[in-house]
Amino acid sequence: xxxxxxxxxxxxxPLLGAxxxxxxRRPTAAWLVTVVVSLAMPVISALLLLRVLNQGVISYHLGGxxxxxxxxxxxxxxxxxxxxxxxxxxxxxxxxxxxxVLSEIPEDRIGWFYAMYLVSLAGxxxxxxxxxAFNAFVFLEISSLSSYVLIAMGRDRRALVAAxxxxxxxxxxxxxxxxxxxxxxxMTGTLNLNLIAERIGAVESLRPVLAALAFIIVxxxxxxxxxxxxxxxxxxxxxxxxxxxxxxAATATKVAIYLFARFIFSVFGAGFVFADLPVTPxxxxxxVAAIFGASTVAVFQSDVKRMFAYSSVGQVGYITLGxxxxxxxxxxxxxxxxxxxAMIKATIFMGLGAVFFRVGRIEFQDIAGIxxxxxxxMSAVAVACLSLIGVPGTAGFVSKWYLVVASLEVGWWxxxxxxxxxxxxxxxxxxxxxxxxxxxxxxxxxAAIEEAPTEMLAPICLLAAATVYFGIDTGLTxxxxxxxxxxxxxxxx
Amino acid sequence: xxxxxxxxxDVVAHYNQWITVxxxxxxxxxxxxxxxxxxxxxxxxxxxxxxxxxxxxxxxxLSGTAPIIDPHFTVYSHPLPHVLILTAIVVGxxxxxxxxxxxxxxxxxxxxxxxxxxxxxxxxx
Numbered sequence: 306x307x308x309x310x311x312x313x314x315x316x317x318x319p320l321l322g323a324x325x326x327x328x329x330r331r332p333t334a335a336w337l338v339t340v341v342v343s344l345a346m347p348v349i350s351a352l353l354l355l356r357v358l359n360q361g362v363i364s365y366h367l368g369g370x371x372x373x374x375x376x377x378x379x380x381x382x383x384x385x386x387x388x389x390x391x392x393x394x395x396x397x398x399x400x401x402x403x404x405x406v407l408s409e410i411p412e413d414r415i416g417w418f419y420a421m422y423l424v425s426l427a428g429x430x431x432x433x434x435x436x437x438a439f440n441a442f443v444f445l446e447i448s449s450l451s452s453y454v455l456i457a458m459g460r461d462r463r464a465l466v467a468a469x470x471x472x473x474x475x476x477x478x479x480x481x482x483x484x485x486x487x488x489x490x491x492m493t494g495t496l497n498l499n500l501i502a503e504r505i506g507a508v509e510s511l512r513p514v515l516a517a518l519a520f521i522i523v524x525x526x527x528x529x530x531x532x533x534x535x536x537x538x539x540x541x542x543x544x545x546x547x548x549x550x551x552x553x554a555a556t557a558t559k560v561a562i563y564l565f566a567r568f569i570f571s572v573f574g575a576g577f578v579f580a581d582l583p584v585t586p587x588x589x590x591x592x593v594a595a596i597f598g599a600s601t602v603a604v605f606q607s608d609v610k611r612m613f614a615y616s617s618v619g620q621v622g623y624i625t626l627g628x629x630x631x632x633x634x635x636x637x638x639x640x641x642x643x644x645x646x647a648m649i650k651a652t653i654f655m656g657l658g659a660v661f662f663r664v665g666r667i668e669f670q671d672i673a674g675i676x677x678x679x680x681x682x683m684s685a686v687a688v689a690c691l692s693l694i695g696v697p698g699t700a701g702f703v704s705k706w707y708l709v710v711a712s713l714e715v716g717w718w719x720x721x722x723x724x725x726x727x728x729x730x731x732x733x734x735x736x737x738x739x740x741x742x743x744x745x746x747x748x749x750x751x752a753a754i755e756e757a758p759t760e761m762l763a764p765i766c767l768l769a770a771a772t773v774y775f776g777i778d779t780g781l782t783x784x785x786x787x788x789x790x791x792x793x794x795x796x797x798x
Numbered sequence: 799x800x801x802x803x804x805x806x807x808d809v810v811a812h813y814n815q816w817i818t819v820x821x822x823x824x825x826x827x828x829x830x831x832x833x834x835x836x837x838x839x840x841x842x843x844x845x846x847x848x849x850x851x852x853x854x855x856x857x858x859x860l861s862g863t864a865p866i867i868d869p870h871f872t873v874y875s876h877p878l879p880h881v882l883i884l885t886a887i888v889v890g891x892x893x894x895x896x897x898x899x900x901x902x903x904x905x906x907x908x909x910x911x912x913x914x915x916x917x918x919x920x921x922x923x
Contacts, residue, residue, distance in 0.1 A: 439882050462907035
């Protein structure tokens with residue numbers, strides 16, 4: 306009985322949790338509710354994934370309305386994987402959050418912080434689970450509006466400006482998306498993604514459909530921070546509270562990438578987008594520009610969080626690069642990197658959050674020698690950094706491997722060369738952090754610091770272990786991603 | 799001459815779409831060109847309003863009435879776009895509210911809401 310309602314529960318539980326938190330507002334109680342909700346999420350999404358694996362696509366009709374007029378939640382292997390990723394990351398963040406939030410957010414706002422966090426979680430899960438284009442817009446705005454609030458709660462006043470800029474760009478992106486959806490609706494008469502995909506073949510050569518494709522791609526690209534539409538991201542990540550940064554870096558852009566993949570592969574169809582239109586060269590060029598441009602800028606940052614924010618823009622480039630190749634290996638590489646990068650960045654930002662908790666600042670000059678005082682935290686960060694580089698035996702290697710193989714498969718050896726070359730830039734900026742943390746003498750201030758508390762260490766180490774584990778056993782990540790890639794490339798779900 | 803009349807007729811017949819395009823472009827222009835944060839939000843609202851018009855226009859059927867079942871009428875406007883836009887309006891209001899709240903906080907923190915001023919003050923520190 307309850308098994309039938311799982312898709313709705315995935316979204317309703319965090320939404321109700323947010324309401325409950327907003328009513329309670331007492332810091333500890335609010336955190337407890339957040340933990341309970343966040344821990345329940347991966348259970349639900351794991352059950353959904355199992356169901357999809359056993360029985361195939363789940364179609365859930367909200368309120369019993371037929372999909373042609375009502376909203377349908379549709380779970381296939383692709384979004385089951387995204388749901389599992391988002392909810393697992395949320396579950397790992399929740400135990401970590403208590404101390405970090407206590408130290409960074411004024412006490413009277415802690416309840417609101419958790420409420421916004423849960424709303425954002427509900428929105429992201431909603432985007433991933435829904436099979437309705439307009440519903441996806443609403444969830445997109447739910448998750449975005451709450452993340453503006455989360456970012457604005459940062460201590461630095463620049464957090465406010467960052468949140469404002471994100472609001473402007475995010476709203477333009479969402480409006481572009483909804484314009485595209487409107488044009489699709491005018492041409493096909495439906496908002497259900499599946500039905501649009503069925504009907505679009507008859508009208509795909511018409512100009513409104515091309516305009517819709519352009520609006521949707523640009524709109525979602527703003528949300529997923531595709532170069533050069535990424536300008537909102539570095540400041541937003543750098544000045545947001547640590548927990549918000551971890552959460553957004555690991556999930557928000559990833560869900561936007563999912564929506565992007567869903568539209569270009571499932572709705573418009575790879576044959577239309579990639580074979581008839583010059584989308585591949587454009588996306589590959591932008592992705593390579595992101596990988597090199599953003600990574601190079603990352604090297605020159607003085608704020609560690611900002612450096613990894615720029616790194617995120619570069620890493621998104623790898624993911625879109627994989628998708629742009631539109632081959633099974635390429636899309637698999639993109640999706641694996643999506644999963645791996647979420648884990649890697651969550652580990653890194655969590656480690657930085659723990660450092661911030663102890664030191665209170667996160668510039669390079671403030672954390673010199675921190676590795677000697679917080680060895681476990683910084684070791685976990687170092688492991689994640691190695692994974693970011695793509696050292697064999699870590700998760701990052703698996704995704705880079707797929708991407709290199711994919712570019713060789715289509716005969717673009719220069720692209721494979723560029724991917725390997727870009728790794729060198731990653732080595733440079735990651736090396737800066739390692740050098741600063743381990744090989745410099747701690748200042749007097751840093752020397753007085755202790756290792757992070759256990760309740761912060763445990764989630765960090767768990768995720769760091771995951772980045773190594775998924776580098777060795779690729780069954781869940783690469784195996785699932787390959788099935789998802791096949792599902793995406795086969796067009797109709 | 800008759801071509802010109804046909805063209806004008808075409809433009810006039812789709813006046814709602816032209817208004818949509820005008821609002822869309824002018825809203826976007828204001829967002830990009832203005833440095834005042836409140837004006838930017840006004841531009842953003844204009845831009846969002848154009849989206850409402852795009853949807854509502856699509857739902858209108860000539861000589862159709864409001865979609866309320868009545869034995870005197872047989873042709874109705876499509877109700878779904880209206881419902882969608884009701885949702886979009888709520889989203890737009892929420893966005894504007896969050897945006898204005900942020901501007902108030904920015905004004906408290908910086909003493910100005912001009913973007914150049916704000917960037918200058920952050921660089922000076």
